[in-house]
Amino acid sequence: MSSDFYTVSILPHSGIIIKICRAYTDSQEDFEDYYQEVCLQIWKSKDNFREQSEWSTWIYRLSLNVCLTLLKKKKNNRQHFTSDSLQIEATEDSRVFSDEPLNLLYSAIRKLSEIDRAVILLYLEEKTYQEIADIIGTNPNNIGVRIKRIKERLKKLLS
Amino acid sequence: MEKSIEKIWKEGFLKNDALIAPKINDLYNQKSIDIVDKFRRLYKINIIGITLFALILLPIATFVHIPYMGIPMFLILMSVANFGMKFKKKLDAINKNANSYQYLKSFNDWTKEMMAFNTKISRFLYPFVFLSMVAGFWFGSFGGNIPGNDFVNRLLIEFPDMIMIFGLPLFGVIGLLFILILLAVFGGKIGEWDLKIGYGRILKRLDALLADMEELRTA
Numbered sequence: 001m002s003s004d005f006y007t008v009s010i011l012p013h014s015g016i017i018i019k020i021c022r023a024y025t026d027s028q029e030d031f032e033d034y035y036q037e038v039c040l041q042i043w044k045s046k047d048n049f050r051e052q053s054e055w056s057t058w059i060y061r062l063s064l065n066v067c068l069t070l071l072k073k074k075k076n077n078r079q080h081f082t083s084d085s086l087q088i089e090a091t092e093d094s095r096v097f098s099d100e101p102l103n104l105l106y107s108a109i110r111k112l113s114e115i116d117r118a119v120i121l122l123y124l125e126e127k128t129y130q131e132i133a134d135i136i137g138t139n140p141n142n143i144g145v146r147i148k149r150i151k152e153r154l155k156k157l158l159s
Numbered sequence: 160m161e162k163s164i165e166k167i168w169k170e171g172f173l174k175n176d177a178l179i180a181p182k183i184n185d186l187y188n189q190k191s192i193d194i195v196d197k198f199r200r201l202y203k204i205n206i207i208g209i210t211l212f213a214l215i216l217l218p219i220a221t222f223v224h225i226p227y228m229g230i231p232m233f234l235i236l237m238s239v240a241n242f243g244m245k246f247k248k249k250l251d252a253i254n255k256n257a258n259s260y261q262y263l264k265s266f267n268d269w270t271k272e273m274m275a276f277n278t279k280i281s282r283f284l285y286p287f288v289f290l291s292m293v294a295g296f297w298f299g300s301f302g303g304n305i306p307g308n309d310f311v312n313r314l315l316i317e318f319p320d321m322i323m324i325f326g327l328p329l330f331g332v333i334g335l336l337f338i339l340i341l342l343a344v345f346g347g348k349i350g351e352w353d354l355k356i357g358y359g360r361i362l363k364r365l366d367a368l369l370a371d372m373e374e375l376r377t378a
Contacts, residue, residue, distance in 0.1 A: 014180040015172070032181040102171025105164060124168040154164055 009046070010039055013059045019125070020060070023109050023117050024067040030074075038066045053134065060127075061135045064118050071114060108157035112150060119143065120150045194368065195266050198361050199250060205357060206243040213237050220295065228295020235287055242280070246273050260372050267369060270362060274354055281350025286342040293335065 010017075021034040042062055049058050109117055115136065122132045133140035162170075172178060213236035220229020246269075253265045297307035314321060314328055322329040342349075355362075 011180065015178045018178050018180060019172075035181050099171040099174045101162060101167040102174075105167045105171065120164075124165060151164060158164070 005043060005046070006039065009055070010042055010059075013056050016056060016059055016125070017063050020063040020067055020118075020121055022106060023121055024071050024114075026110065034067055034070055037070060038063045041066050057127075057131060057135060060122065060125075064135065068114055068118075104158055105154070108154050111157055112153065116146070116150050116153075119146055120154070123147050123150075192262075194361060194365055195250075195253070195262070198266075198270075198358060198365075199247075201358060201361070202243070202247060202250065206240050206247065209236050209243065210240045213240065223299075224301065225295040225299040227298045228291045231291035231294070232288065235284060235291070239280070239284065242276070246276070263365065263369055263372065267365060270358075270365070274351070277350045277354055278347040281353075282343050282346040285346040285349055286339045289338060289342055290335075 017035055017038050021031050021038065025031040025034050042059060045062060049055065053061075109120060112120065118136055119132060122135060127135070129140045129143040132143050213233045216236070217229050217233040220226055220232070249272075250266075250269055253262065253269065297305075297310075299306055311323075311326070311328065324332055
């Protein structure tokens, strides 16, 4: 990947990628792998960007897809190596931000299903229901109800 | 008052440490080390397998009175294992401190050298193995009888005018030579198939990864 492309086209949107990758990983090592894989896939798929959406929206979509794929692979690998299905569940996050409430919120988000994590991340990034539906590939009418339910669950997890 | 999740999110990311992007440098390193390590493990298992097979085959062949097969097979298998060990030493000597691209390039060069050598010796290996097997059974001893002699005697009773060469029926010698020539001609291809069965998946991954990296370098 050329450093120009990374600096000009990816780095200004790295916040999006970081926020998404954090929600799908529980260790710094995994986080760095996911981040790098997302950047690599953005670079490889850049020619597929059709300008029908914002570049940032496209990055959201691609980041989510890459994270979901990597998560699935990771789960499959763990299933190969362990007979105890309980061990597949999320482990404690080994990283900490200096902001404690954000740490707690991320821990709670990681307890959600993979799709709910995507929905709430996009909601917190102030995407409209239509944008969320476009990125996830679902009906915008269901998004509002889904967000309400997720927020209630997060509140319970945080209290 | 309890903060809303929206507020926690916004305020949390105002802190400096929350959005630091990691450096992009290690992904290909990890992938390349993974591929070479897998190949090294498989290659080592293969060499150990060949050595064990040779060591087991020799006493068994002697025990069942087919030493003409057991001894040459033992020698050829041990030679193959020995060549394998020499190639493994070269593989271990590849500089791991080089960057991922150079590391994979060196590994790719090594696989090409190893495959070319394998193709070359396969032209001799397969005819030699076949000849050992035929010799083993022809000159073996089963219940005090030598099967080759028994076979020739029976043929001579049936076809007394049969042309013989060095005490062997001419058609048998021609047939044997024909098979040996076929094995010598196609031995290289058989060797290639053999390697593809064992290492094909890893070599494909290596090609894909190298192509990926070459594309990145030219971008």
